[in-house]
């Protein structure tokens with residue numbers, strides 16, 4: 001009897017094990033692998049996966065800690081986003097659902113987190129293309145056109161518009177706390193969340209937020225003037241002690257279909273134009289992406305290129321670099337332009353100090369002869385500037401250290417400066433020489449990267465000058 005019992009217990013166990021063994025464990029699917037977002041201009045494009053598909057920065061961030069969707073077999077999510085009203089319509093396709101131990105992801109809630117109130121059913125979505133065709137035109141009717149001296153403006157009789165696809169393009173400035181503008185912003189927000197790294201909602205009730213909309217205006221077949229949004233920037237008015245205001249760009253986005261046509265630059269120049277005409281303190285950007293930094297550097301260097309008051313200071317560095325072998329100490333002492341030079345550029349162009357110092361290196365480079373030996377001196381000069389920025393080399397003895405750390409972003413390198421508390425010289429398990437050699441190598445990498453950036457910006461600025 002006991003044996004039989006044991007036997008039946010064994011077989012029950014075996015069955016259980018088999019069940020467990022065969023149960024399908026749900027590995028989930030990364031949101032970025034099954035969700036596609038298409039930009040569409042007309043109802044004919046809805047449902048087509050040949051429409052323009054955007055590349056979100058990180059779709060996975062909206063789906064739990066591991067960015068995965070669980071519980072669906074052969075899942076595909078296609079979202080069509082209207083460039084007319086910025087409504088969105090999702091199509092969710094799958095063979096079946098099942099609980100493989102991780103539950104079944106609530107897709108509607110997750111999509112709501114991204115698209116919010118813009119998410120609507122297909123039937124309503126299709127109607128919006130005709131019903132809301134004047135949506136943008138109506139919103140911007142109370143806006144102010146920003147006059148801009150952009151190099152892109154091709155109509156010399158007016159300094160506020162140029163042309164894309166044969167239509168006139170303008171930058172309109174509005175207060176975000178206006179009801180209709182706040183409503184439009186809530187429709188643009190999904191694009192911010194999807195396409196701006198770290199993008200988030202700004203407080204539309206705060207009167208210190210402006211939005212700069214770059215719009216294309218064209219007549220439709222019934223001769224109505226229809227405006228389309230091509231890009232936008234949200235800009236905050238910060239108090240600057242004691243009695244001025246600085247403009248800070250919170251988010252800037254050019255719709256992917258229009259990127260690379262000079263609109264980002266036109267938006268930035270429009271913000272500068274307002275800063276100059278309203279005598280703001282300066283213009284800054286909140287956590288700018290590398291590409292935005294590059295774009296700003298190109299624009300600012302271009303503006304500084306023919307600015308006479310800073311030329312003697314540039315000439316002085318250039319002649320110094322041409323002098324032959326430089327002592328690092330002299331390099332250090334001639335590292336930065338004087339406060340007066342920085343101030344005169346800020347007053348005229350509203351270029352912030354940190355930004356100016358980046359342009360300074362490009363301006364010096366542009367004035368050197370690349371064939372000449374002084375390029376070696378330029379490297380020494382940049383190297384001393386990098387060292388001053390990041391870590392005081394002499395502080396090694398004082399246990400200050402530069403350490404390379406992994407990062408979650410797609411940057412090549414991230415460094416942190418640490419202050420050792422351990423009191424010994426052998427903090428990394430090696431001796432002081434090894435620590436210094438590692439530091440030297442890491443600094444060299446940074447210097448090489450900085451020089452590559454300078455050369456890239458200088459080439460772009462030089463080519464734009466030739467075209468201009």
Ligand SMILES: CC(=O)SCCNC(=O)CCNC(=O)[C@H](O)C(C)(C)COP(=O)(O)OP(=O)(O)OC[C@H]1O[C@@H](n2cnc3c(N)ncnc32)[C@H](O)[C@@H]1OP(=O)(O)O
Nearest residue numbers: 195250251252253254259260261262263264265286288289
């Ligand atoms: C604070 C923050 O918001 S950080 C986040 C920034 N935003 C984002 O990352 C969102 C996604 N990215 C974008 O929206 C855009 O790429 C932006 C806003 C950064 C730049 O906008 P774009 O319209 O693409 O920039 P724009 O066209 O003015 O300049 C891009 C390129 O065109 C070039 N360009 C500028 N003007 C012209 C012109 N008239 N003719 C030809 N090329 C031009 C630029 O030099 C640059 O060329 P390169 O990349 O080959 O060197």
